[in-house]
Amino acid sequence: MSDCIRCQKCGKDVPEDEVFATEGKTFCEDCYIDVNNRIRVCDPWGERSKKIYRESHGLEGTDGLTDQQKEIYEYIQSQGKATMADIGKRFNLSEAELNNQFAILRHCQLLKGKKEGDSVYIVPW
Template sequence: MIQCDRCRISLNDGEGYDFHGKVLCEDCYMYETNPPKACDPTAVSSALSMRKQLGQSGTEGLTELQKQIYSIIEAKGKITKEELAAQLGLKLEELEQQFAILRHCELVRAAKEGDKVYLTKW
């Protein structure tokens, strides 16, 4: 009998997912590989330690879209989500998802100025 390392649910042989040497059930595996919230500190540390483990820094290991987002923010200095989404032809929700990942990796952050929220480099 094996158990999920995270939620302790019992798993049948062959049902567990290997995640950095841990055995996880499908739900926990999805949670660990797709951290749900931008400001969840455990998600941040797991995204960071995963990148460290893979020897990645800067924009290494990012998708083309994530690199594009990062380079636009880098070039502009600061840009609103609306402007960035329009420039990339993305829906705001799609941009939010990508932004959350970049934020986990401490590449970009959101900063409030007056009544606008700008995306800037970390």
């Protein structure tokens, strides 16, 4: 019997070894993902905790990403750069979905935004 810790978002009791902690709060897996999906794109603390989370789970490069996130990453690598509009069109993503995917890829330090003239391009980190 392992001890349970209460998720601070939904109040569910979670076994100690399945708890996700971020910014001093404890969450169940569902709430952790929910909270992380809301991290804004430019959030250095989010970036740091994501990186530590990946390191503590032995994840490197594109490990732990969804297939679509990997495809976006590979597309940018093969193209060198692309605008959000290009990526949205190619992967049939709404702006909100795309921002979400980009935020995760940015947190993993795989892709970043780069301003060239009047346009912003997504480029490899």
